[in-house]
Amino acid sequence: MSYPTVVIGAGVVGLAVARALALRGHEVIVLEAETAIGTQTSSRNSEVIHAGIYYTQGSLKAQLCVQGKALLYAYCEERGIAYQRLGKLIVATEPAQEAQLNTIAERARNNGVHDLKRLSQQEALALEPHIRCHGALLSPSTGIVDSHALMLHLQGDIENAGGVVALVCAVASIDASTRLRDAQAPLLIRTLDGNELEAGLVVNAAGHGAIPLAHRTQGMNAQHIPQAYFVKGQYFTLTGKTPFQRLIYPVPQIGGLGVHLTLDLGGQGKFGPDVHWCDRADDLEVREEDAAAFAQAIQAYWPDVSIDRLQPGYAGMRPNIGGPKMASPDFAIQGPQTHGIAGLVHLFGIESPGLTSCMAIGNRTVQALGLE
Incomplete structure (x- = not known):
């Protein structure tokens, strides 16, 4: 049977x-x-359609992200699914972080991502004049999709x-x-x-x-x-028009990729996620009082952002299998x-x-x- x-x-x-x-x-x-x-x-x-930059060499995340990116772009193109290959900048906001850009670029190459471009401060500003950085990496194969x-x-x-x-x-x-x-x-x-x-x-x-x-x-x-662990990431939306054409990411931080700027297909800007370890999967409240911490994080790479332009958006919960002190x-x-x-x-x-x-x-x- x-x-x-x-x-x-x-x-x-x-x-x-x-x-x-x-x-x-x-x-x-x-x-x-x-x-x-x-x-x-x-x-x-x-x-976001990720390029496959950050993950440990040889891991499933590294392998399947790079494979999946190619499959996803091809599928979207074939079926007419809305997407944009906007690209993203990974920015060093302090001189000491420039060495991290080199480490990220090396890891990306080891994962099979060979299109990253190292940018000087002047080159980054030429692409995104409103950004504050000492140097950056350009990832042209990062994009967004109508999920x-x-x-x-x-x-x-x-x-x-x-x-x-x-x-x-x-x-x-x-x-x-x-x-x-x-x-x-x-x-x-x-x-x-x-x-x-x-x-x-x-x-x-x-x-x-x-x-x-x-x-x-x-x-x-x-x-x-x-064991199950729950990691909440909050997003705040940006009112009004964003001055950026690409996604903007700080260098990664412990526990995540830092509060970064992403865009949707309509050009709306949003920032996040942050990292909150939770006790349950349904804790999806966005705390309005966290806008100040978001604004501070964003000002490291966009000094002109105003807290008044940040509105609570939504939160997601990652189904993690590693705790806060684990790799x-x-x-x-x-x-x-x-x-x-x-x-x-x-x-x-x-x-x-x-x-x-x-x-x-x-x-x-x-x-x-x-x-x-």
Whole structure:
């Protein structure tokens, strides 16, 4: 008997995984707890297409960001999905930070990013006259994308290939105990409304829900399940017109990339994210009183910004698997080679650059299932 393939979670990563499986001929069902696709982490990011600059050489983040960037730009071009390859400046706001630019450029080259250009202060000012810096790196392959349009196209591909996206279908548990004894037995999925579904392959792409669901998977050894950490990043929007044509990033700071300027496809400027370690995933309040700290951080590279132009925007929550005193964790695409359950893959810690990497994560998940 042939059982369907089930992907749990219809964020951008879950949809990209489901698309990769559907296009390879699998009967795919996507189960989403919410009333629409991409309403959680996927709707609360900066919509930046990252170049692959900062990540540890050889890590999944480094590999899949660079691969995913190329796949994403090609897909957007093919499907007419709105995007702009704006480029970004990484700026040294103090002379001592210029050495960090060289380190960043070297790491980027090691990751396969060969288009960075070192700029002097004068060259940076020629591109962005309102900036304050002592030097900069130009990343021409950084861009922005309409993430909702991207997800709609991924959903369309799934459905055109015969797949189904089922909304308001929260998963209560996965029973893999029989599969451990018999590799031909189905994986049993139970939903909160009491239904049961037999599946041949299952991908847990539930974002913040992935770790709790792994704990609710019968037959899953808890030693393979990482601890969940919650990292909130707030964004403040800029009222009025921004004087910048590109994204502006300070050199990275401990815990993140610093409060940077991004633009949306309409040219609206926004700043963020900052870093707040939280106790729960739904702590998404933007604190208006943090505008002063944002203004101070921004003034390091844009002295003319006024706190009066900063308005609370939104907050996102990263599904981290590393704590505040740990090195930045890698993506965890955990398949049978780790936990021993055939046909099951858990996706843990898919934070930034998850959007950029989504299509590459889809391909890597297919490999983790032993299908390529």
